[in-house]
Amino acid sequence: xxxxxxxxxxxxxxxxxxxxxxxxxxxxxxxxxxxxxxxxxxxxxxxxxxxxxxxxxxxxxx
Numbered sequence: 001x002x003x004x005x006x007x008x009x010x011x012x013x014x015x016x017x018x019x020x021x022x023x024x025x026x027x028x029x030x031x032x033x034x035x036x037x038x039x040x041x042x043x044x045x046x047x048x049x050x051x052x053x054x055x056x057x058x059x060x061x062x
Contacts, residue, residue, distance in 0.1 A: 008032050009045060009055070016052035025053050 011017070017025035017032065025032050037053055040046035047056045 004032075005036065005040065005045075008036060008040065012046060012053070012055040016049075016054040019051040019053075 008017075011027045011030060015027065017027045017037070020026045020031065024034055025037050037046065037048075040053075041048065041056075045056055046053055048054075
């Protein structure tokens with residue numbers, strides 16, 4: 001995983017990213033691309049709920 005993915009995941013721990021009208025996702029002044037969000041979702045690390053990109057809860061194994 002790239003360094004900027006770790007930064008995005010650290011920010012997601014504080015609050016979800018909001019969908020930006022011109023594309024991508026925003027956390028305050030920080031913006032990530034749709035492609036980065038797609039990679040985080042495909043890896044099971046994030047999910048979209050409504051218009052927010054949230055940290056996905058890790059699956060618990062019994």
